[in-house]
Amino acid sequence: MAFVDQVKINIKAGNGGNGMVAFRREKYVPNGGPAGGDGGKGGSVILKVDEGLRTLMDFRYHRHFKAKNGGNGMIKGMYGRGAENLYVSVPEGTTVSDETTGEVLGDLLHEGDELVVAKGGRGGRGNIHFASPKNPAPEIAENGEPGVEKVLKLELKVLADVGLVGFPSVGKSTLLAAVTSAKPKVAAYHFTTLVPNLGMVRLDDGRDFVMADLPGLIEGASQGVGLGIQFLRHVERTRVLLHLIDMSGFDGRDAYDDFIKINQELKQYDESLLDRSQIVVASKMDLPTAAENLQTFKKKMKKQQILTVQPEILEISSVTRQGLQELLIKTVTLLDKTPVFPTLAQRVQTTEGKMYQFDGDKQSDFEITREPDATWVLSGDKLERLFKMTNFEHEESIMRFARQLRGMGVDDALRARGAKAGDHVRIGKFTFEFVD
Ligand SMILES: Nc1nc2c(ncn2[C@@H]2O[C@H](COP(=O)(O)OP(=O)(O)OP(=O)(O)O)[C@@H](O)[C@H]2O)c(=O)[nH]1
Ligand SMILES: [Mg+2]
Numbered sequence: 308m309a310f311v312d313q314v315k316i317n318i319k320a321g322n323g324g325n326g327m328v329a330f331r332r333e334k335y336v337p338n339g340g341p342a343g344g345d346g347g348k349g350g351s352v353i354l355k356v357d358e359g360l361r362t363l364m365d366f367r368y369h370r371h372f373k374a375k376n377g378g379n380g381m382i383k384g385m386y387g388r389g390a391e392n393l394y395v396s397v398p399e400g401t402t403v404s405d406e407t408t409g410e411v412l413g414d415l416l417h418e419g420d421e422l423v424v425a426k427g428g429r430g431g432r433g434n435i436h437f438a439s440p441k442n443p444a445p446e447i448a449e450n451g452e453p454g455v456e457k458v459l460k461l462e463l464k465v466l467a468d469v470g471l472v473g474f475p476s477v478g479k480s481t482l483l484a485a486v487t488s489a490k491p492k493v494a495a496y497h498f499t500t501l502v503p504n505l506g507m508v509r510l511d512d513g514r515d516f517v518m519a520d521l522p523g524l525i526e527g528a529s530q531g532v533g534l535g536i537q538f539l540r541h542v543e544r545t546r547v548l549l550h551l552i553d554m555s556g557f558d559g560r561d562a563y564d565d566f567i568k569i570n571q572e573l574k575q576y577d578e579s580l581l582d583r584s585q586i587v588v589a590s591k592m593d594l595p596t597a598a599e600n601l602q603t604f605k606k607k608m609k610k611q612q613i614l615t616v617q618p619e620i621l622e623i624s625s626v627t628r629q630g631l632q633e634l635l636i637k638t639v640t641l642l643d644k645t646p647v648f649p650t651l652a653q654r655v656q657t658t659e660g661k662m663y664q665f666d667g668d669k670q671s672d673f674e675i676t677r678e679p680d681a682t683w684v685l686s687g688d689k690l691e692r693l694f695k696m697t698n699f700e701h702e703e704s705i706m707r708f709a710r711q712l713r714g715m716g717v718d719d720a721l722r723a724r725g726a727k728a729g730d731h732v733r734i735g736k737f738t739f740e741f742v743d
Contacts, residue, residue, distance in 0.1 A: 321349025323451025
């Protein structure tokens with residue numbers, strides 16, 4: 308499930324220019340005929356896909372878009388200037404609807420796609436058009452047509468790459484604000500953040516990723532306490548977790564306790580979340596007690612066993628900006644190593660007896676052997692544990708298993724060893740067919 312990034316914007320197309328009332332004035336010609344030109348067309352508002360955008364963030368601070376009006380008609384039958392259209396850039400995958408009527412106006416899916424959302428007004432006709440034998444010198448001209456005005460709703464499903472998790476008030480929103488142009492609400496009370504905020508982190512080397520600031524988790528979140536479960540669902544779709552832990556100790560909590568509790572919530576929601584790449588971010592390191600608390604925390608962390616791999620611990624202060632650059636670089640490096648989730652098309656072939664297709668990176672925490680009858684056999688503690696946790700009756704569970712396998716690089720490894728579509732692959736007591 309993706310975050311739905313959603314904004315409302317006001318748009319207005321340009322008015323058409325007014326037609327002119329004018330008469331020819333020539334030497335020696337009294338009472339020249341009508342000569343007022345037409346007004347020019349107003350500019351239209353056109354939404355256009357820009358591949359460089361990945362969120363609707365920019366619209367939070369720029370909501371009004373108005374195209375220019377057409378020029379008025381002029382003397383000597385000259386037309387008013389037509390106004391240029393106003394192009395508004397949106398990310399790929401934006402759905403556009405009319406907020407007032409609810410009508411869906413269109414989907415902008417691919418680079419270069421355009422959608423005219425408000426047509427510019429037609430220019431009014433000048434008095435040149437109104438002459439008749441009865442009225443050879445008309446004093447009338449049309450006004451330009453007003454440009455269309457609308458409130459639009461833009462919606463985009465965003466898969467965040469990185470999720471910020473942690474107890475309330477540990478500084479998640481503050482971090483998001485420090486490293487992106489997002490302006491989430493920050494306050495000294497718990498549950499300040501009620502809906503996920505998204506921001507785009509851009510590194511100097513051109514790499515970028517979408518970061519989601521999630522509402523604070525608390526004990527029992529996986530059972531629905533606090534704002535829990537909805538947000539755990541978001542967490543499920545992020546590839547890297549930044550687990551923020553407040554090192555100040557000001558709230559009387561223990562950092563190691565926090566670390567364990569949050570991970571227990573993740574585990575209860577979905578055990579495989581514990582295998583998700585996680586960086587522990589020691590936050591508020593500018594506060595006086597933080598350094599000492601961090602020492603104690605690091606000692607305790609040596610014996611942590613809840614996560615399968617020992618997480619890296621990075622120190623930051625969003626206030627002094629200490630450690631932020633390093634955190635971003637480490638995050639992007641980890642992201643580069645973490646596979647993208649399978650799209651629907653890559654999903655499950657059948658709910659039983661098939662291997663799934665996905666691409667992953669290479670790790671070798673499993674072993675591949677081959678039986679005399681050519682069946683590939685996968686083994687390894689982690690694989691078998693994953694396998695046991697999977698309920699092959701449930702698609703969700705199979706998906707999770709498939710993601711894990713892909714994350715471990717299983718199918719790449721099989722391919723590298725020469726496995727072909729249709730080969731049999733055995734894990735535990737089940738045999739699958741390899742789908743290439
Ligand atoms: N000294 C110091 N204070 C910080 C730092 N980061 C955040 N804070 C403060 O901690 C408080 C909580 O910050 P938020 O960013 O709102 O915390 P949050 O984790 O988003 O909280 P919820 O949205 O309630 O889950 C605010 O008063 C911040 O100013 C930091 O690096 N140093
Ligand atoms: Mg917050």
